[in-house]
Amino acid sequence: MRLLSAIHNWLVLDDSDEARNRDIVPIPVHRRRWKFDGFVSYWAISSMCAVTWAGGSSIMYMGLTGAQTMGVIVIGNLIISVSALVNSIYGTKYHIGYSVFQRVVFGVKGSVVGVLIRSILSVVWFAYQAWLGGLCINIILSSWSQSYLNMKNTLPESVPMTTQELVGYVIFLIISVPVLMVPPEYYSPFLASGSLCIFFIGIGITAWAVVDNGNSYGTMMTKQLSTANSLGWAWIYGINSWYSSLVAGISNQSDYSRFNKKEWHSHWGILIGCNVAGFIIPLFGIVTASALAEKYGQEFWMPNDICMFWLQQNYTAKSRAAAFFCGVGLTVSQLGVNCVGNAISGGMDLASVFPRYINIRRGAILCLLLSWPTQPWLFFNSSSTFLTVMSSFSVFITPLVAIYLCEFFIIRRGIIKLSDCYVFSKNSIYWYTGGVNWRSLLSFVCGSAPGLPGLINAANPNIGINSGAMHLYYGSFIFQFAITLAIHYFLTFFFRVPIGERDMEDYFDTYSPAECAKLGMIPYAGQVFEGEDPEYIVIEESK
Template sequence: MPTTKALNLRKFMDKLEVPHENHEEPTLLTNPDLEPMPSHRRGWGFFSFFGYWATPNLTIWTWLTGSSLLALGLNTGHVMGALTLGNVIICIYTCLNSNPGAKYHVGYTVCQRMIFGIYGSGIGIIIRVVLSIVFYGSQSWLGGLLLVVMFSSFSKGFMDMENTFSDSADMTKRDFIGFLVFHIIEILFLYMRPEKINKWLNGSCIITTIAFVAVLITCLVKNKGPGDIYYEKVNLGKWEIGWMWLKAITIWYGALSPDVTNQSDYSRFASSPRKMYLGIIIAVMITGTFVPLFSLICASATSHFYNTQFWLPTDIVLQWLRDDYSPGTRAGAFFLAFAFASSQLTFNVSANGFAGGMDLSGVCPKYINIRRGAIITALLSWLVQPWKFYNTSSVFMSVMSSFGVVVTPIIAILIADFMVIRKAQLPLLDLYSTSPDGTFYFTKGFNLKGISVWAISVALGIPGLIADLQNDHQIPQELVNFFSGNVIFAFILPFCLYTLVCKIIPVKNAGIGDKEDYFGAFTLEECDKLNIEPHYRSSLVVFDDGLLAVPSENKINKYPN
């Protein structure tokens, strides 16, 4: 018989399990957050996706990315041309990568089982978890700087606070306080359901747009124009300009690549694929154009007026406070910082906090759900020391470029697998099965084809990344070029290679879907389109708006072992 100690431990572990009222007990592969999204939770339309994809661009993060690209030796016209092409690529990748979530209402974590296998999916999940932690920390640091501006508008003593930290800390005491407080505020928002953040996203978009326009107009008025950098000529050859354009696109895309990668986490909330596509495209093309343009103009104007390029709007506003600490300037600084902080917070919570929570729930579904995983992501983000990312523009750009090397092949393989190999048909039930006969069990739970193609694609980008970080000129130029253009090369190579391998060695059950809705997640209209039978037909409740409800007591154990 079990000892008292063993029984107590078991009771303790039972209490730690993810709450699963009206759901089956969490298992190795599922909990309520990993199941296909039921119809009543799919409320994201055009404005929700517009807000979700506008918010990343309406942050000081994107402002910094745009202005830092001047360090490549390009002028404003060249940078804007490159970024416009980059926005088109981002739209294409994002819309294509939305399809599994939009059609089958499953998130990134479950999609990884398609391309890496039931157990091999841990590769894609861990990569996205690490990126969530890194990005959460870096965005929180920028959010902390915004709180510094807000606090400085209250107190000149805080603005001029003596730094008691050593130089090796790479941050000041004042900035650390802002970072800590911003973290605490974010934790409160992590208790929200992910699909409920859309209204906060839209609200932050509106006030941040107003704030960005205000900063731009003020800089232009103070400087009486955009400054000399805006009109500078480029001292590069045509071939060099071409590669710098490609590198600029790679850096720009790299800043958003983690959000493109886990798009299924949010496309599963879509009420309509058409509304989703329109929201994504319009948001990226509009905000992804005017925000970097504003940043470039302001960097040029401040360079002329202050003899220093200010890469961040926080630095610009703090300079205004130093020049004139009057009540009017202080009020303006507070509201500008508040607007910037709102978009920084909603973006970080949705794109990194919730994303990390979703991915961690896939690592240990029995004990981690989205909320718990998001809080773990927030706590671990301190370990990456994000304040070091912003020491110089070159360090910042190298960090941005590196993300695409790892995640772009995942995007390419997933699109190739779902759209080309499986013809957008999934045996959904097998994504939650560890049976050796299951479609996604592959070789002992690992899809060696997907893993190998991903590994090859990443390996080709690593030497160029090393050369960029260490300024190593001994690495072959071809590999350096592959890294500079990984936004294109790291997609085309794995897409074609994976498709070819799967044509030579076909995957199991390609183009075959389930026979019925085992999850009670689809409406009658969706069941007709998918050519599947609604489950629990005798127990279905159909509302006037077409949504279905399935009494929980009629559910069965849907996940075969």
């Protein structure tokens, strides 16, 4: 019996109910450790990674010059930062994350819709970034051993990866595990160190490329690589593409803004981190690729490819040292952006769906394990269109963001009844119809539908669509947002939803006594509210 009891205690995080555990209730004061530098670092490392470094290449091939591409990135970053800031406010004020807010928007049962969509994104992007992390691990190991650099591939030709790539990927997953064990409130220093690493690596690689090319940065800043689109639509599609690459960060911003010590920390941290770092790293990528293309007649868009190029050209002490330090910095960067931006966010989602059995750590490890069946090597080493489809997932995320903003700012005027977010019964005002808010579901379906033809065409170019549908897809970040916002507003206007009032008592120990006085709330009394029944229960710590 003791063994069964121990197994139960390990599996079940909280015997209280099916609606919450320690990781999804509003964050108390003692866990709010993120300051201004933490939010700057979060967005800096989201921008200062290998994917963002190479991000300018896809935009340039839409028919823009390097200078025009940087203009697209500036506008895209401004849209991203403002959207992320606005979408972080419910987390800042109520200290709840993305997954709990889904209960307000879709209902306590319907919340699974938004949560599962982002969970899928988290798993796929974790796998993608982990594979890149494995390539960075290979830089380090290759700088140690020329035999490893020239490792013979022992896998069959039918397998779309090499032995070396597999080794690097496995090692990266292994070293990710201890990082995922750290509670999210303590990630700020790690993110800051990763951001600094990639920043100085970027300066070093870019300076080397320009000097190696005779102090010339090449011609890409003024040269078009393609004339595939008209200039106007190339700009719009470029902005949409850049926005799509970071749209998951927009939707989940409240997962981290709920840890802020002060509201302005997250607001200014998002604006500065996204716009400053998001400009510098793509500029490094374009300048480096331009200089090396002029020097060697070959385009190098990924920083890890440049490091391997050093080792393959001249395996000297100088090149090995440069590759080693760059490999370490790139690995730290990949660990930061992948663990925090993908695995931890996915863990938060799964903790909301299965609160009795999964906390953030367990959910993050599950995301890591699911990266294997995702087969990220297909993204890089085959003609798979899966990554193209995932990059177009803003077709679904943009309508969600529009619904969130409409729901919080226009319909509810910033009012959330926290206690009812954790009641899975008709006693909750977020029960709606059978636990589901059909208005939000209908708004989501109607808002997503216009972008589907373009998504289908991206997955299979042989399926043709007319120019109107294609242009709507190019500007989905504008058109789908406006369509969804309008539909959701009018649905809710004609079919009213209960708004409720803020809790008059701090049932979750969320606020300090000073904050309670400012909000007109009764301070936390050591117990947590349980529905509309007057009895109270205590939420246990995660085991």
